[in-house]
Amino acid sequence: xxxxxxxxxxxxxxxxxxxxxxxxxxxxxxxxxxxxxxxxxxxxxxxxxxxxxxxxxxxxxxxxxxxxxxxxxxxxxxxxxxxxxxxxxxxxxxxxxxxxxxxxxxxxxxxxxxxxxxxxxxxxxxxxxxxxxxxxxxxxxxxxxxxxxxxxxxxxxxxxxxxxxxxxxxxxxxxxxxxxxxxxxxxxxxxxxxxxxxxxxxxxxxxxxxxxxxxxxxxxxxxxxxxxxxxxxxxxxxxxxxxxxxxxxxxxxxxxxxxxxxxxxxxxxxxxxxxxxxxxxxxxxxxxxxxxxxxxxxxxxxxxxx
Amino acid sequence: xxxxxxxxxxxxxxxxxxxxxxxxxxxxxxxxxxxxxxxxxxxxxxxxxxxxxxxxxxxxxxxxxxxxxxxxxxxxxxxxxxxxxxxxxxxxxxxxxxxxxxxxxxxxxxxxxxxxxxxxxxxxxxxxxxxxxxxxxxxxxxxxxxxxxxxxxxxxxxxxxxxxxxxxxxxxxxxxxxxxxxxxxxxxxxxxxxxxxxxxxxxxxxxxxxxxxxxxxxxxxxxxxxxxxxxxxxxxxxxxxxxxxxxxxxxxxxxxxxxxxxxxxxxxxxxxxxxxxxxxxxxxxxxxxxxxxxxxxxxxxxxxxx
Numbered sequence: 001x002x003x004x005x006x007x008x009x010x011x012x013x014x015x016x017x018x019x020x021x022x023x024x025x026x027x028x029x030x031x032x033x034x035x036x037x038x039x040x041x042x043x044x045x046x047x048x049x050x051x052x053x054x055x056x057x058x059x060x061x062x063x064x065x066x067x068x069x070x071x072x073x074x075x076x077x078x079x080x081x082x083x084x085x086x087x088x089x090x091x092x093x094x095x096x097x098x099x100x101x102x103x104x105x106x107x108x109x110x111x112x113x114x115x116x117x118x119x120x121x122x123x124x125x126x127x128x129x130x131x132x133x134x135x136x137x138x139x140x141x142x143x144x145x146x147x148x149x150x151x152x153x154x155x156x157x158x159x160x161x162x163x164x165x166x167x168x169x170x171x172x173x174x175x176x177x178x179x180x181x182x183x184x185x186x187x188x189x190x191x192x193x194x195x196x197x198x199x200x201x202x203x204x205x206x207x208x209x210x211x212x213x214x215x216x217x218x219x220x221x222x223x224x225x226x227x228x229x230x231x232x233x234x235x236x237x238x239x240x241x242x243x244x245x246x247x248x249x250x251x252x253x254x255x256x257x258x259x260x261x262x263x264x265x266x267x268x269x270x271x272x273x274x275x276x277x278x279x280x281x282x283x284x285x286x287x288x289x290x291x292x293x294x295x296x297x298x299x300x301x302x303x304x305x306x
Numbered sequence: 307x308x309x310x311x312x313x314x315x316x317x318x319x320x321x322x323x324x325x326x327x328x329x330x331x332x333x334x335x336x337x338x339x340x341x342x343x344x345x346x347x348x349x350x351x352x353x354x355x356x357x358x359x360x361x362x363x364x365x366x367x368x369x370x371x372x373x374x375x376x377x378x379x380x381x382x383x384x385x386x387x388x389x390x391x392x393x394x395x396x397x398x399x400x401x402x403x404x405x406x407x408x409x410x411x412x413x414x415x416x417x418x419x420x421x422x423x424x425x426x427x428x429x430x431x432x433x434x435x436x437x438x439x440x441x442x443x444x445x446x447x448x449x450x451x452x453x454x455x456x457x458x459x460x461x462x463x464x465x466x467x468x469x470x471x472x473x474x475x476x477x478x479x480x481x482x483x484x485x486x487x488x489x490x491x492x493x494x495x496x497x498x499x500x501x502x503x504x505x506x507x508x509x510x511x512x513x514x515x516x517x518x519x520x521x522x523x524x525x526x527x528x529x530x531x532x533x534x535x536x537x538x539x540x541x542x543x544x545x546x547x548x549x550x551x552x553x554x555x556x557x558x559x560x561x562x563x564x565x566x567x568x569x570x571x572x573x574x575x576x577x578x579x580x581x582x583x584x585x586x587x588x589x590x591x592x593x594x595x596x597x598x599x600x601x602x603x604x605x606x607x608x609x610x611x612x
Contacts, residue, residue, distance in 0.1 A: 098407060
């Protein structure tokens, strides 16, 4: 039951051969959630051996090209490869117009349906709930409307201790009750204690994706205590006025948000192409939030069960 | 005065990390002509160190995504990098609608103008004429409307022999006359023979790009005697019915066209991802047209002066 993030692209607006534009993929229990889809995402998925057929949900944070220009090729490739299962797409309302215009003018008919859900720019919004995870969007502060996304594992049922079933001849209903943290009262008057017969399952894990944004404290409430936070860090602090102007964050600002939100690990990315090395960006963040990592294409971050 | 083709993408519809989708760039006298623009073309341009600022003309053969999905990112990057000089874009009429819809819905305003010229699907058409080259389109036979492109160097003026200017005290007008192959009659009655005072310049060079098409003999007239022919070769001959069905050519068919047109060199590409190696495709073509090469990303073909 993995909960693991892979970086597919870590550059800001301009891609380079070794740093594509933004795309992340979260593996939650072998379901793959694609988060933003910069140009060449389908190539990166192949490079890092992530099967297209495992992707059922794509989340687009905002309508700057470096966050969605890979969608055209990926959706076309799904089609070409014979996809029939629906795709769930979450993004800015106008993304739907764009896709309709592109494929309409091309005369390309998709052989699978695309269920489109527009983002809410005002409030935190529940986008998706499966048996395993919940996904929320929350507003950011960029030059155009932009959202972050929060992926939270659901609380897992408790684990039955190995010998309990045999020792007490437990029925299915009794097992479910115990795993849900309820004591079982038998007709005989015996009480089976869930505390004795089950162990707590692992703590639900979480990943927050903070896409393009200025330093924006209101987002802290949405990402508090997450295991893994990605926060864009386009510039060094010495470029803070440029960051403000272009709607981006500095590495120091990303770290401050991580610290305030008491997250466990921070990954910074979306680096301006002006930086030949990410070392200064990383150092600046680590001075404030030591457990920081600099994203690179192909890098994975596993959140272990605890 | 180079005349050199670089392959930026050599895969058919589905890109792979080592083979991007179709894009070629022709360097004619240090002007770079981009021919088709599959996803990731801007990344390949950077990888092969071709400066964006040297591109003034882009030619799109047809509206299948693997031939133009890289355009969105490239045009946006031009913008971001401060381009002011106009871009000339040649392609299917609906490409204009697509670009307008994408950038319109994104709210992205280009700070340079895009001069768009629609392709003609019926006849050979002169698209562009500069001092150095002429570019034509010609119709192909694909599943949708598709064009090939022919790049022809212009006939160059003759070269003055080294000592002529000094020996005969030539004026500028006289030099131009001689270089244009005209004898000069002086007021003194002397006649200066262009044959004696100039040498023939090199033979104009040519490159023909045959994009997605079925085997289509009418195109032979348009590409006769070219120095370098690129012809798509998606399949091996054993897949000829599949080629027919999907509007593509086999390697053998590409070679037959090259032979009929008496071209000097053939490059095949747009290989189906089913082929792990291009060796069988190359062998099949070479059996008919020995001077054949299999395209690979980053490969360059110089046409030497002769």
